[in-house]
Amino acid sequence: MPIPASPKRYQGEIVEWNGDKRCGFVAPRGSGPGDPVVFLPASSLRNRRRMPKVGDTVVYETVTIEDTPRNRRLRTKIRAERVDYLGDDPPAPKANRKTESFFATLGGVFLALQAGTCLLLYGSIFILASSVGFSLLAAILYGWDKSCAQTGRRRVPEATLHWVALLGGWPGAALAQMLFRHKTQKPSFRAMFFATVFLNIALTVAAFLFLPSIGLMDRWKALEHG
Template sequence: MRLQGRITRWKDDQGFGFITPDGGGEPVFVHISAFASRRLRPSVQDVVVYTPGTGERGRPQALKVSYPGDRRQARVSRRSSGNGTLGLLFAGIFLGFVAVAAMLGKLPLLLAGLYALVSLVTFGTYAWDKSAAQKGQWRTQESRLHLLALLGGWPGAMAAQQILRHKSIKGSFRFVFWLTVSANCAVLGWLMSSAGAPLMSLIAG
């Protein structure tokens, strides 16, 4: 027997939540491993179809969870593809600007190299986190992903969000992510100003 309900609670960092059945009833526990397709992360208010079952502790649990008619996937794909393309373009322009500024002596080569290195590390961390999510394993904390973005790895994060289709939907994560991008760009702009010139010289050695 297949039932339909709506996700009313979801802890993305821990990979579990609860589904409230249509027509009322007690919320049912659901784990990320129960989803038939893990290309998209579940989120609150998603409508899902599931098979009722029992978990290890004897409590009700949703099994074989899917999205009816893949409507959510089509809707999210259309919405995220345009934003992701703009994000990739912005990240590419930014890294190009950093590279040109370093060649012209406006930025230390060390700083440009750090942007490239941290971006690669960030991309790899996103890939690791997505793999863990698909296998139902322990996830990378969102705070760590935000810290990497703040330290200059946000171009790599943008590439991962678009290419890997990971962390590109959740609204609260995206909001904090863009705050880290803004903060990092603001710090770089300050370093390139007359006020930040002494610290820039210190970085250049």
């Protein structure tokens, strides 16, 4: 059995990767040339949807490799464990994954309902256009923010992400969170995101009911008195 070398998480760069053998080596970042590389098996990567490549920056823990004849052929006695790409959120708990899936599905249903309403009420098309446009913008911003997190560039302010969600982009934001595994862990961010979702839904329903250009409420009253 491998013996834990340290609970500390390290940062390093993948310097070799063999796709056929599904393994490679990581060079600890900030170390001198005499420091050993770390063995990286594919099974240690927690994001299985992404193909590793030379130059990727990863964050990992280490264990000492068991001393066996086969393992002695490796150039290092240290193996990387619980490996995440820099900028990736750690794997979310099962409850969080269900929440992400729920909101992504809710966003799709919400846009579909708006599209269906547009077929009946032409005046509501600007609301659908706003939701679709801001959803695309949200997805782009989430993707850009994750890229910035991975490369150390300036991040997209959280306030910007929340405003885009509130203005109608939350369906795209919810889908981006699930697909990119980004912004799924920080409790304060998620609480604010959920608030923007429900507030936008409430405002959208109010717009459909009371805006003169749509006037669902007026139409219902007219039908009742007709």
